Amino acid sequence: MQSPPRILWVDDDEDILASAERLFRGETVHFQAATSAEEAKDMLRKGIYAVVVADQRLQRSSGVDLLEFAKRHAPATTRILLTGYVDNAVIEEAVNRGAVFRFINKPWDNDELSVDITKGIEHHRLKITQAGLLREVTRQNKRLEEMTSGLEKLVAERTTDAEKSKDEAERGLARMRDLVRFIKDLSTLTSIDELMNLIAKELRAFNTLRPPVLGYVASERRPMIVHFQGKQVVEKEMRQAWSASVRLRINEIDDRVYLANEFGRPFVKVIAIPLKRRMAALESEPEPPATLFFEHSLPDSRIEPFLAFVSERLQPLSIALDRILLEYHLKYTSYQWESTFDGIKDPIAIVDVDYRVVRANRHFHGGSFEVSCHRIFAGSDTVCRGCPAAAALSSGVPQTGQVRRGQRTFQAHSYPIRMEGDAAVTNVINYYVDVTAARELHGRVVQSEKMAAIGLLAGNIAHELNNPLTGIRSLAQVLLVELEPDSQLRSDVLEVEKAAARSQKIIENLLDFSKGGAGERQTRVSLNEIVSRTLPMLKTAMREHRSEIYLCEERVDVRVEPNLMQQVVFNLVNNACQAMADAGTITIETSAAGPGWCELRVSDTGQGIPPEIRDSVFEPFFTTKEEGKGTGLGLSMSRNVIEKFGGEIHIESEPGQGATFIVRLPRVGETG
Amino acid sequence: MKILIVDDEPLVRKSLSRACLAKGHRVTEAADGTEGLAAWREQGPDLVFLDVLMPGLSGPRLLDEIGEAEARRAVVILMSAYSGEHNMETAQAMGAALFIPKPFDDIFEVVDKAEALFAERSARQKG
Numbered sequence: 001m002q003s004p005p006r007i008l009w010v011d012d013d014e015d016i017l018a019s020a021e022r023l024f025r026g027e028t029v030h031f032q033a034a035t036s037a038e039e040a041k042d043m044l045r046k047g048i049y050a051v052v053v054a055d056q057r058l059q060r061s062s063g064v065d066l067l068e069f070a071k072r073h074a075p076a077t078t079r080i081l082l083t084g085y086v087d088n089a090v091i092e093e094a095v096n097r098g099a100v101f102r103f104i105n106k107p108w109d110n111d112e113l114s115v116d117i118t119k120g121i122e123h124h125r126l127k128i129t130q131a132g133l134l135r136e137v138t139r140q141n142k143r144l145e146e147m148t149s150g151l152e153k154l155v156a157e158r159t160t161d162a163e164k165s166k167d168e169a170e171r172g173l174a175r176m177r178d179l180v181r182f183i184k185d186l187s188t189l190t191s192i193d194e195l196m197n198l199i200a201k202e203l204r205a206f207n208t209l210r211p212p213v214l215g216y217v218a219s220e221r222r223p224m225i226v227h228f229q230g231k232q233v234v235e236k237e238m239r240q241a242w243s244a245s246v247r248l249r250i251n252e253i254d255d256r257v258y259l260a261n262e263f264g265r266p267f268v269k270v271i272a273i274p275l276k277r278r279m280a281a282l283e284s285e286p287e288p289p290a291t292l293f294f295e296h297s298l299p300d301s302r303i304e305p306f307l308a309f310v311s312e313r314l315q316p317l318s319i320a321l322d323r324i325l326l327e328y329h330l331k332y333t334s335y336q337w338e339s340t341f342d343g344i345k346d347p348i349a350i351v352d353v354d355y356r357v358v359r360a361n362r363h364f365h366g367g368s369f370e371v372s373c374h375r376i377f378a379g380s381d382t383v384c385r386g387c388p389a390a391a392a393l394s395s396g397v398p399q400t401g402q403v404r405r406g407q408r409t410f411q412a413h414s415y416p417i418r419m420e421g422d423a424a425v426t427n428v429i430n431y432y433v434d435v436t437a438a439r440e441l442h443g444r445v446v447q448s449e450k451m452a453a454i455g456l457l458a459g460n461i462a463h464e465l466n467n468p469l470t471g472i473r474s475l476a477q478v479l480l481v482e483l484e485p486d487s488q489l490r491s492d493v494l495e496v497e498k499a500a501a502r503s504q505k506i507i508e509n510l511l512d513f514s515k516g517g518a519g520e521r522q523t524r525v526s527l528n529e530i531v532s533r534t535l536p537m538l539k540t541a542m543r544e545h546r547s548e549i550y551l552c553e554e555r556v557d558v559r560v561e562p563n564l565m566q567q568v569v570f571n572l573v574n575n576a577c578q579a580m581a582d583a584g585t586i587t588i589e590t591s592a593a594g595p596g597w598c599e600l601r602v603s604d605t606g607q608g609i610p611p612e613i614r615d616s617v618f619e620p621f622f623t624t625k626e627e628g629k630g631t632g633l634g635l636s637m638s639r640n641v642i643e644k645f646g647g648e649i650h651i652e653s654e655p656g657q658g659a660t661f662i663v664r665l666p667r668v669g670e671t672g
Numbered sequence: 673m674k675i676l677i678v679d680d681e682p683l684v685r686k687s688l689s690r691a692c693l694a695k696g697h698r699v700t701e702a703a704d705g706t707e708g709l710a711a712w713r714e715q716g717p718d719l720v721f722l723d724v725l726m727p728g729l730s731g732p733r734l735l736d737e738i739g740e741a742e743a744r745r746a747v748v749i750l751m752s753a754y755s756g757e758h759n760m761e762t763a764q765a766m767g768a769a770l771f772i773p774k775p776f777d778d779i780f781e782v783v784d785k786a787e788a789l790f791a792e793r794s795a796r797q798k799g
Contacts, residue, residue, distance in 0.1 A: 466753035466775050471683020474779035478690040481780070504775050 005050035005121045006030040010040040010066060011082070012059050013097070016106075020053075023110060029121070033425050037069075037459060039437035053080045053104070058091055064094045071097075076127040078120035082106055115362055131625045140334070141184035145177075175312075182313055186320040192216075192226055193233040195320060199292070200228065206306050210295040213259065217287045219332045238262055241288040246274045250303065255391040259293060267295050271303075273310060275318040289320055328425070347410075347432040349373050351389055352418070358427060372428060378405045388414040392428045439635075462507040469507070473500035500654065509533050509566075514537040522645070524668055525565075527590050527598055529558045534569040535588075541577040542586060544607040550589040556598040558665045565640045572602040573659050579659065581604035598667045603660040609653040617651065673790055675699045676717035678708030678734065678749070679728045679790075680744040688721055691783045705729025710735055715745050715790075719790050722768070724752035735766050747789045769793075 005031050009020050017033045024031040029050075037058050042053065052070050054063035062488035067079040078101045081094055094100040101123060102116045180265070182202060189195050191348045192214070199212045201597040211228040215238075220225045223241035226233060243260050249272040259267045276288040297435035298306060341348055341361035349360035355372045357364070364376065374387070383390070388399035399414045410432040416425040446543055474499035483490045528551040535542075535549070538647035576586050607619060618639045642649045648664050653659035675697050677688050682703070689699045700710035700715060705726050712720065712734075724731040731750055735743050750763040753774040763771035769789050777781050 303740050463753050467681045469684060470753065470775035471685075471687055473681050474687035474776055475690070477779045478687050478694070481694065482690070 003088060004028050004030045004034060005124065007117065008032050008034060008040060008043055008049045008077075009139070010034045010037065010053065010063070012036060013055070013056040014032070016055070023113065023394070024117075029117070037066045038274060040066055041069055044070050044077070049074065049077045050124040051078045051080060051117055053082055053117075055082045055084075057084060062090075063092065063098060064140075067094070067100055068097055076124055078123045078127075078130060080116060080120055082108075105214075112362060135306065138184065138188060141180070141187065145180055145184070153561050158309055173266065179312060183316045185298075186316050189320055191329075192324055194236070194319075195324060196226055196228065196233045199317070203294075203309075206296075206298065206302065206309075208297045208299075208302075209306070213293040213295070214290065214323065215288070215293065216290040217241070219323075219329055219655070221287065223288070227263075234364045236661050242291055242293075243272070244288040246289050248273055248307070255293060255539075259295075269293065269298075271296060271306075275313065275314065275321055288323075292317075312380075345581050346434065347377065347430075349377070349430045350427055351430050353393060355383060355389065364432075377432070378403070383578070384412075386412070387430075388412055389428050389430055392416045393425050402435075403432070408434055409439055411435045442585045458510050463509050465503070465507055469500055469503055473497055473504065476500060503636050509536065522559050522561050524557050524559050525562050526554070527558050527600060527665070530558075530560070530562060530565050531588060531590060533549070534566045534573070536572060538573050542573050544583050545577060545580060546583070546585045548585060548587045550587070552591045552598075554592055556590065556592050557668045558598065558645070559668050560645045560665070565645070568638045568641050568663070569600070571638045572600075572663070575634060576602050576604035576606075576659075581606070591663060592667065596667055597664055600663040600665075601660055602663075603658060605658040608655045608657050609659045610652055610655060611653075614651055614653065673697050673718035674715060675786075676702065676708065676711055676715065676719065676720045676746075678705065678711075678726070678731070679723040680704050681723070684723070686752075687779055687783070688795060689759075691779050692786075693726060694721045694789070696755055705734045712738055712742070716742075719747045719749070721749050721751060721786070723752060723756060724758055730768055735768070747786070747793055749786055749789070755782065793799050 007024065009017060009031065011017050011020070011033075012035050014035070017035070021031050021033060032043065032049075034043055037054075037060065040052070040054070043049075052067065052074075054066045055069075056063035058066065063081050063083075067081060070077055070079055080102045081090075081100045083090055084106050094103075101120055104116060137542045158325060165591055172410065182198075184199055187193075189198065196212060196214060199214075203209055204213070210650075211229040213225060215225050218237075223238040224235055225238050226235045228234075239262075243249070244255050247496040249257050249270075251269045254274065255270045255272045256267045259270060273294070275292060276289060280462060289547050296306075307644040333539040344361060347361065347364040351363045351373045352358055355374060357371060357373050357376060360373075360376070372381075373389075374382065374384050382402040386403045388401035389412075391401075392415060396416050396418070398416065400415075401412050403410050403412045413431040413433070415429040415431065417427040417429060418425055455594070476493050479489065479493045480497065483493065484652045531549075531551060541542065573586065573588065581587075586605075587603040589599075589601045589603075591599050591601075618635050639649050640662055642665070647664050649663045651659055651661055675692050677692075677699060679685050679688070680703055685701045685703070689701055692699045700711050700717070702711045706729050708722070709729060711717075720731075721736065723729040729737070731752075735748070744767060747770075748766075748768040749770045749772060750758065750766070750768040751774055752758050753771045758771060760771045763774050770785065772782060772785075
């Protein structure tokens with residue numbers, strides 16, 4: 001078992017350290033903190049860290065400086081910079097100095113941070129592996145050297161008799177040794193910076209030679225020029241590329257003009273040496289070859305030896321450059337893929353047969369790989385209900401299902417990955433699309449269509465009833481006039497007239513109510529009136545229960561769309577009735593509630609609402625009723641309506657003690 | 673005055689007719705548009721209570737049939753339970769003097785209004 005990877009976090013803010021430390025508690029990493037750059041440097045010298053995270057603003061030092069120190073003394077450690085805000089200058093500097101793997105903005109997002117840290121650890125592991133490979137190459141080079149020195153001995157023996165040729169042979173051997181050493185040095189390079197330094201060092205003997213300038217074509221065909229600025233190697237993207245010629249060019253005007261234009265200073269003599277890139281030649285479109293430019297003031301007699309010296313080294317140099325650029329390219333393309341996937345707002349994960357996450361994008365949450373996808377995605381120890389991955393694995397064709405995360409619904413697509421033609425499928429890509437909003441919208445459409453249909457039906461019935469009702473009431477009124485004042489019948493007819501008037505009022509309300517809210521204007525209306533106009537429609541629902549209605553004496557007005565508000569009252573009272581399995585008491589109360597507000601409280605004496613679902617009851621499609629009894633939209637619609645009127649709705653409930661829904665609305669014109 | 677009541681709802685006819693009779697008017701009832709058209713032509717009423725929606729001939733169609741000249745000779749009061757479809761404006765465009773939505777709050781109020789309109793009309797014609 002390997003020891004857990006170590007993370008060094010450098011920040012002079014103890015609170016930040018504490019919260020970072022909390023983040024890694026229980027994770028399989030070893031967290032260590034340093035409060036100053038000095039302390040961190042000391043730790044980096046003594047221990048091996050997978051990742052170092054440094055705050056940009058450290059006392060007496062900067063994060064970039066510290067990370068640069070880390071780059072020199074612990075090159076394999078992944079370097080992450082924490083910046084308080086997006087500071088372009090800092091980022092640019094850090095990039096130029098090649099010191100940073102990732103940037104994290106403060107305050108950070110825990111999920112994103114742990115993704116970055118996980119990737120950092122992974123990066124470190126790769127580096128270590130790479131370093132192992134390098135060691136192997138070095139060992140082989142050493143053998144080569146040993147062989148050379150064996151050769152040297154052999155030659156020494158054979159040439160004892162010819163001093164002159166011995167000198168020559170020794171020179172030849174020295175040259176060969178130099179060459180072998182150069183090749184060995186080349187093979188350990190990992191960056192263009194190092195390559196440039198090596199070239200400069202190698203050519204130091206030619207003292208009228210200026211440091212090299214290298215042109216190469218980076219990813220996406222960007223022409224780049226690398227050159228020295230003092231001791232620093234700097235790189236810049238060019239507006240245009242250099243000569244496409246593959247010839248060796250000595251002091252040609254084109255190269256001088258090109259460099260002079262790009263650098264803004266005259267170049268007198270330039271030797272341009274194209275480096276043949278084998279990998280680049282494989283690409284379809286020709287690119288200008290990587291080219292080494294040397295500004296020089298070599299006398300003509302020295303040019304020949306210089307070219308001889310360089311040409312011996314040209315091929316290994318080209319191979320080294322090829323290798324470095326290829327690595328750059330691979331890193332770049334993998335980064336491109338990574339950022340593409342991370343840019344996708346839907347969660348995506350590659351999952352194996354045991355539901356372990358192999359790779360995942362940022363929106364899949366969590367950075368700890370090799371944990372089950374359902375744990376990361378839904379926080380569950382069992383496979384998500386409806387997950388199509390198993391079916392995709394066994395059938396080998398894409399499958400779709402619906403899974404839930406908390407209150408949200410996702411359409412999950414599982415695409416099997418086949419590594420080879422007919423090999424068994426061992427991995428699937430799980431792609432999750434949040435369809436909560438779409439479903440909610442669909443539900444609303446259904447609900448509003450339903451309401452519209454009911455409204456139409458109610459409207460028709462109401463109108464149809466209006467005709468006979470007109471007759472009944474009118475005839476009763478005529479009879480009341482015609483009958484003798486003391487007639488026994490008179491009081492009966494009076495009852496008929498009153499009943500007809502009441503029916504008329506109910507129908508009028510029903511018509512108003514069923515008109516629906518679309519396009520209705522908000523008007524000022526008394527809260528009590530809304531309640532009293534709605535109650536007649538709830539008689540059936542309330543029939544089995546005792547009802548207590550307390551309307552406040554003071555007039556409280558609200559600004560609402562009366563029909564919608566009536567629907568809310570209807571929903572709340574109807575829900576309260578349904579919440580009571582046995583006969584109970586339903587209490588409806590209106591009151592002025594503090595300055596500028598009024599309240600409507602609807603209470604039942606049912607089972608109450610358990611705290612764990614108290615927030616969920618307002619979610620669309622949440623319902624505890626049997627299939628077909630509720631749409632699960634009533635309360636969510638009520639909340640939307642109340643919020644539209646600038647109010648709020650919440651619940652007070654004790655298990656077993658019933659529940660109270662409290663609607664608070666802004667009160668208008670308190671003086672009225 | 674001579675009043676014609678055209679409505680397919682018997683109770684509406686009956687109550688209107690009783691209220692009008694009580695005020696001393698002569699009343700004819702018609703149970704639908706066709707019947708109403710015949711009675712109108714036959715009697716030349718001073719005032720017509722006309723329902724909008726009736727089987728066969730609707731109130732507005734009846735007005736069409738009777739012709740504008742004849743329609744203007746009487747005070748026409750259009751009544752409807754489907755208030756959305758018609759209002760005072762559309763009723764007046766058809767040549768009616770008043771639109772009354774059903775149900776009525778007070779039938780005597782309706783008769784009072786009818787009498788007032790008729791008196792107004794007579795005064796204008798004389799003047």
